[in-house]
Structure formats: C-alpha cells, structure tokens
C-alpha cells in the first residue's frame with residue numbers, strides 16, 4: 113500500500129511539473145539580442161537568421177531583433193547571460209565572445225559557463241578599408257601613407273573586443289603601427305561606416321557583410337582582405353590581396369557568428385531551437401543573402417552545440433596571446 117502511495121505521489125509531482133512548463137515557444141516572442149548597433153554585420157546576420165528560423169519553426173514563433181550595444185558587445189552579452197533561461201532571449205554574437213576574456217579583467221559573465229551554446233551560424237572575411245579621400249589606391253601606397261603620417265591618423269572600431277577592434281589591433285601590431293593611429297570606438301560598425309564614408313575617420317577593418325556594398329558603390333576604398341587565402345569566389349573582392357601577400361606573415365582572420373542562450377535553458381527548448389537553426393542554415397534564401405555579402409554559412413559539425421563550445425574554447429586560448437602581443441588591455 114505504501115509503495116502505491118509513493119508511486120502515486122511521484123506521478124502527481126511529475127505531472128504537476130510537466131503541467132507547469134509552458135509549451136515552447138508559446139505566444140511570447142523570441143528576442144535575438146545583437147550586442148551592436150542596428151545596421152552592422154552582426155545585426156545583419158541576426159535579421160536574416162530571424163526570418164529563416166521563423167520559417168523553420170513554421171511560423172509558430174515570432175522572432176524580434178534587439179540591439180543592445182556598448183563595450184565591444186559585452187553589455188549585450190551580459191544581458192543575455194542574466195536573462196530568464198526560458199528560450200525567449202538568445203544572443204547572436206561572434207569572435208568577440210572569445211576576445212573579451214583577454215581584453216576585460218572584470219567581464220560580467222563567464223563565456224564557457226554562463227551560456228548554453230547552440231550552433232554556429234557563419235564565417236565572414238574582413239576587409240581593410242579607408243575613407244574615399246585617402247591619397248592611396250593600393251595596399252602598398254596605403255601602408256606607406258600610414259607611415260608617412262604616423263600619429264596623425266585614426267582607425268574606427270565597434271568597441272574593445274569587437275571584431276573590428278580585434279582586427280585593427282592585430283593589423284596595427286603586424287605593421288608595427290600601434291602608435292601611428294588613434295582608435296575611435298563606436299556602438300557598432302554601422303555608425304563607424306557612416307563616419308568613414310563621411311571622411312570623419314580614416315580607416316577601419318570590417319566584415320564583408322558591411323563593406324561589400326560600400327566598396328561596390330565607391331563610398332570607401334578597399335586595400336586588402338584578412339583571410340589567409342584570396343577571396344577568389346567573390347567577384348568584388350577576388351582581386352584584393354591578402355595581408356599575407358602584402359608581407360604580413362601568418363595574418364589570418366575570419367570572423368564567425370554563433371547563437372547562445374542563458375545557462376539553465378531547458379534541454380528540450382535548446383533542442384527545439386537548435387533544430388530550427390539547422391533548418392534555417394539550409395534555407396536557400398538565407399544562404400543566398402549571406403553569400404551575397406561574402407559570408408559562408410556553416411554546414412559542418414560546428415552547428416552542433418558541443419563542437420561550437422569546443423571551438424570557442426580553443427579561440428579564447430588562441431586570441432589571448434595575440435591580444436597580449438598587441439599590448440592593449442582594458443579593465
């Protein structure tokens with residue numbers, strides 16, 4: 113008899129717990145937090161992904177993109193780390209997840225502990241670009257111009273730990289021009305690009321998803337790409353040299369984006385979200401949009417959360433010495 117009572121109590125508790133967990137996604141929208149200003153590369157990935165994931169979930173979920181910028185993406189990331197872990201607040205971020213630990217002594221979250229990793233999304237090359245008024249039309253002349261005007265030039269980025277900041281740091285160290293230029297932070301590379309096109313800043317390193325249109329329209333000058341190999345499949349950028357070809361030995365930087373949820377998000381919800389992500393990454397419309405801007409949508413095991421987390425952990429260890437060599441730290 114006692115055993116029956118115990119079994120009945122366990123069944124009731126299980127039913128009650130199940131009854132309490134609301135069906136996901138329900139009517140509440142799913143917020144994709146972008147830790148940079150609207151209109152930039154991260155925002156672009158998120159908006160394209162929101163549409164593809166909405167389709168992948170058969171319209172059962174309403175996705176909204178929420179821009180929470182500042183401090184190189186760490187403010188937006190911290191917001192998601194603290195969010196209710198119910199699957200309705202996700203983070204779209206990038207290599208900045210791996211760069212921030214090397215640049216912030218007091219980071220308000222632990223990258224590998226305070227997030228549930230969903231899959232990766234894409235890889236994006238970067239371009240070294242300059243304002244249209246620059247008196248240089250190829251990389252060699254551009255680098256000579258920087259040396260001839262040491263201390264008088266500036267470089268824009270999206271805040272300490274952003275992809276554009278990390279690229280600028282690596283590039284300035286590689287050409288030994290750390291003192292040659294002042295760094296100008298913005299809330300994202302969309303506002304930074306406006307300043308560059310307007311001639312208020314001199315140069316920037318930014319992702320092709322944000323620079324392709326401006327280069328094509330002649331509103332900025334492009335000088336080189338940051339990938340190890342030339343972008344031979346990219347009709348606009350295939351003829352630009354890599355920084356390695358310009359003598360910067362071993363320079364190889366490609367930005368990646370990934371999807372994250374707050375730690376404690378229920379496994380069943382994570383599985384549902386990652387299944388929708390996998391379908392979205394195969395969506396021809398999503399792929400066309402991303403590839404049209406030079407990005408490559410991931411298709412391999414990195415869409416699996418465990419592989420994504422292992423990749424980011426390795427990136428944290430890879431970036432730390434690079435940042436230390438570039439000699440820039442921030443509290």
Ligand code: MLT
Pocket residue numbers: 148149152153154155208269270273274275276277299300301302318319
């Ligand atoms: C970066 O530099 O990290 C990104 O381009 C920022 C952005 O998406 O605006």
